[in-house]
Amino acid sequence: MQTLNVDLGARSYPIHIGSGLIADISLIAPHIKGRQVMIVSNTTVAPLYLDQLKTTLGDQYQVAEVILPDGEAYKTLDSVNLIFNALLENRFNRTCTLIALGGGVIGDMTGFAAASYQRGVNFIQIPTTLLSQVDSSVGGKTGVNHPLGKNMIGAFWQPQLVLADTDTLQTLPDRELAAGIAEVIKYGLIRDADFFSWLESNVQPLKQKNSIALSEAIYRSCQNKAEVVTLDELEGGVRATLNLGHTFGHAIETEQGYGQWLHGEAVATGMFMAADLSGREGWLSQGDVARIKALLEKFDLPIAPPESMTAETFIKHMLVDKKVLDGNLRLVLMTAFGKSVVTEQFSAVNLQQTLAAGKKLGFF
Amino acid sequence: MQTLNVDLGARSYPIHIGSGLIADISLIAPHIKGRQVMIVSNTTVAPLYLDQLKTTLGDQYQVAEVILPDGEAYKTLDSVNLIFNALLENRFNRTCTLIALGGGVIGDMTGFAAASYQRGVNFIQIPTTLLSQVDSSVGGKTGVNHPLGKNMIGAFWQPQLVLADTDTLQTLPDRELAAGIAEVIKYGLIRDADFFSWLESNVQPLKQKNSIALSEAIYRSCQNKAEVVTLDELEGGVRATLNLGHTFGHAIETEQGYGQWLHGEAVATGMFMAADLSGREGWLSQGDVARIKALLEKFDLPIAPPESMTAETFIKHMLVDKKVLDGNLRLVLMTAFGKSVVTEQFSAVNLQQTLAAGKKLGFF
Known part of the structure; x- marks a missing residue:
């Protein structure tokens, strides 16, 4: 234990x-x-x-x-x-x-x-x-x-x-396990590049539900989250980085109706959309984004929003997100591999391209 | 201001x-x-x-x-x-x-x-x-x-x-003003005997809604409450004395259905029941209790529960009160004039007599 x-x-x-x-x-x-x-x-x-x-x-x-x-x-x-x-x-x-x-x-x-x-x-x-x-x-x-x-x-x-x-x-069904892994990967992306590497090396034990691998993944995820929460209990600042992928993901869940996509699946696609936008901003390389895509795919997680969702559908749902401050859209983006920030400093054109990319996410 | x-x-x-x-x-x-x-x-x-x-x-x-x-x-x-x-x-x-x-x-x-x-x-x-x-x-x-x-x-x-x-x-209708005065009197009873005396001297200005008298009554009530709350924000101890009269009062409100008696009216009677029980315990004199009765009556507040309420009715409702800890009934009682405590140290016989006293409350 x-x-x-x-x-x-x-x-x-x-x-x-x-x-x-x-x-x-x-x-x-x-x-x-x-x-x-x-x-x-x-x-x-x-x-x-x-x-x-x-x-x-x-x-x-x-x-x-x-x-x-x-x-x-x-x-x-x-x-x-x-x-x-x-x-x-x-x-x-x-x-x-x-x-x-x-x-x-x-x-x-x-x-x-x-x-x-x-x-x-x-x-x-x-x-x-x-x-x-x-x-x-x-x-x-x-x-x-x-x-x-x-x-x-x-x-x-x-x-x-x-x-x-x-x-x-x-x-636990495999699909739900994978949805949980999406949130595990999140900790690697927002603040722990070493943990991301550990996950790349432990795909098979995790998919096979090896207890030791699962315990380690849970422990390091909770440790990362606890550190963030301790720094910022009432969510004024850095804690909001825990929502990486969630603004995009909530839009998918709301549009599809809760229960069609699992929460973790929507977050997986949302994180990849955040990675795509971070790439367009020049903060992540094409190689960084490809690495994120590869790990998500190894866990059988979705990496593109439903085909029916247009940029307009995304914007409609994203404007009721809790991170909207007086009308300005704020997103969690990656400023480097394993680092993240909550920001409204991104190009509207880049956001539009990410929202409209569909299956072409990750190529910019 | x-x-x-x-x-x-x-x-x-x-x-x-x-x-x-x-x-x-x-x-x-x-x-x-x-x-x-x-x-x-x-x-x-x-x-x-x-x-x-x-x-x-x-x-x-x-x-x-x-x-x-x-x-x-x-x-x-x-x-x-x-x-x-x-x-x-x-x-x-x-x-x-x-x-x-x-x-x-x-x-x-x-x-x-x-x-x-x-x-x-x-x-x-x-x-x-x-x-x-x-x-x-x-x-x-x-x-x-x-x-x-x-x-x-x-x-x-x-x-x-x-x-x-x-x-x-x-x-504000007179009856609602009086109900508010009941909570004002409460601060005198639980911790501020000087304020109780001030109220005895200001019955007419308060009943006539004199702004200066009302402001002073509000200020001193809020000051007393704020001091208690500052000492004990999450209601572990002394704050519970603010509930003087409320356990009895809630029982009256619940039995009558909310809205028949005003909250302050139920509290007035509840405070007088607490005074009666404190008297039976020997903590207040007959004169103290008479003084409390007199002030409540001057403000046209009720000083006896509805005739239909028996001791059994009270007990039934009082056992769901938030101050019940693992089945033991705790009450706010006055240990002296202008002093109070939350306690389960009282005689069951005395409580029974208070609950059954009806219009004979205050004579023990």
Whole structure:
């Protein structure tokens, strides 16, 4: 087991990464403050791991559960209200603990419920997808979607503990594993060129779900993210680089309707679009961009937006992005291989060419 | 104009108290960060003050508004969602500012919307009732009710500015003024015996809505609350004394249905029940309790629960109160005149007698 401590002063917490962690009460018990525990999971994950977690918790707590439907389409205020109902029907008080058992959607909703129930209660993350293990577990971002925009309602709320049990990845479909790898690659691109090289050398072990390779990928991703978050907890500056590829990616997800493309797939294409634009700006070489394309392709990730999406479609969706400040579009771009910045200093002509490139992305 | 600075480090903010403040852009403009301003008000207050506020803001901002139905019955997640809808339909970004123009219900919902929209945006409170000027404007408590409990969903979120314009109290019905006075008296009871004496000497000017007397009452109430909140921002300890009378009061409101009794009326009776129990415990004299009764009566506040409420009804509602820790009932009680404490150290027999006293409260 590897452990990473996220240093946020009074709100610091550990991330444990490894095999067999859900079965280990000694890791969980120290972070449950009261006697009441509400497990929040979904219809896909609960049949796989809920009983195991309940067995680990034993009978020393008042344990209750909410099982929500699976999928981004259910990441809504209505679903969060189902958690509130369960908490109140079970008379849970403000020293209760919520445990999120599932992927990013469950983590985001459980975290927002924890932030808002009685103005804030404890919560523990047990992410069961690679995407949520490397991304949603660090940074305290919680929330739900609104019909008019993704992640528009939420709070910053830190967990007491994150348990990333790599055993849960053995049941994860290959396509979802690849989507998680997209976010792993992101850390290489925004700030860790060495990690990018390590990934180039470990494509096969990762695709074969080798536990040691996965643990290392999760640890280094969380470490990179934790460093960024520690520098900038409330997202004033450098933290926004974590959104590399997300502005383009959200536009794809919104246009396609959530659930057609996986989030990580949209981010993969979005990162490649950011690389293309960075290349047009002269910050990345043609060789740098080709290297990014090659790694994404080795993990079977998409590297071009849907053919139906025009430059105009992209612009329409990108203008409601959270990074738009008073009407000016800001993007995360790469200023060199393994370095990134949030900027509105790019050529509108270059952006237009990137948005219109389609399958010709990466050739400029 | 009097100004009180609430000292919360990076989240400090001023409270301006006085006449004609809504018309003064120089007080408001420094606290609006971006260019987008959403005013949230209700159908009672908007016709009185919305145009005035919009005139003050002028045409330098993108101003939009949401007018919600008036009343505690509408303090729901659904109403907050109407604010989210308006923000997204108007493409408001994360540098927008929300202004709450109304009483405590509007302030609580606007604050929660501000805490949750894009994980947190700026907000300004312009409370238009005495209750909200002395109470809701300080402390950062925001939120909504749930069918199973009052204020069960919310966040701690500080405003950038509070404007308590005493002119708005001239249109306030007498009964609502009295309900606000109940919270004013509370500060005397929990920590400021001198202020209680000042109130005893100023009953007539306050009932006649004398601006100078009202300003002083608001200032000293906010000062007391701000001192408590500064000591204990996240409500671990002493802050809970601000809930004097609220556990009993919430039980009355819940049993009667929100809206039958005004919140301040329920708190008045609740404070007198706390005084009665404190007397039975031997912490207040018969004379102290009589003095509390006399002041409440001079302001035409109720000093006995509804006849239909039995001790059993009280207990049922009190057990879902936020101050219940793992099943033990904690109450705010007075240990001496002008001093209070949160405690579970009281006699169950005495509590039973207080709950069953009805119109005989205050005689023990």
